[in-house]
Structures are given as C-alpha cells and as structure tokens.
Amino acid sequence: MVVCTCGASTSLRTLWTTQNPGLHFHRCNKPSSCEFVAWAEPPKIENLAVMIPALLDTIKRHEENARQMFARNMKLEEEAKKLAQEKKMLKVILGFGFFVVHVLLC
Secondary structure, rough: OEOOOOOEEEEEEEEOOOOOOEEEEEOOOOOOOOOOOOEOOOOOOOOOOHHHHHHHHHHHHHHHHHHHHHHHHHHHHHEEEHHHHHHHHHHHHHHHHHHHHHHOOO
C-alpha cells in the first residue's frame, strides 16, 4: 500500500482521458487533499491510448445508426398502418361491388 507524504492512506485511481487512458495512480484519501500523486505501474494493455478513442468512436457510430434505424422503423410502421387501412377499404369496396353485381344479375 502506498502512503501519502502526510501519512494518510491513498487509493488507486484510473485516468480516462484521451491522452492517458487507463493510467493508474495513487491519490491521498484526505478530504482536504494534499495533492499527493504517485504513478502506479503503466497499464498492461498496449496501445490503450489508441484503442479507447477508437472504441468510443465506434460506440458513437453505432448509437447514430440505431437512431437512424429507429426513425426508419417508425416510418415503416406508419406506412404499414396506412396500407392495412387501405386493404380494409378495398375489401369493403370489393364486397359492395360483388353485392351490386349480384343484385343486378338476379
């Protein structure tokens, strides 16, 4: 365990900045914080500074794609409702037409 220069215990924290993603450091646990920082060993994953921003970009692209697909789905559902109503109306018209033809022929 790393101890601060003021004698207080420290906690291990992780940076998630684009410059130092995944970098671990020890910070003083005192509420008044004496600004003690001790860097821990570097992360084991190589190229983390490249991987995390790329993954964040991928997430953003997928979220945008999902929004677009949702909007398209809403339009298609609305169109399907209109077509179902149109089908009902055509069935009524066709039934009425058969009725009229039957009455005229009989």
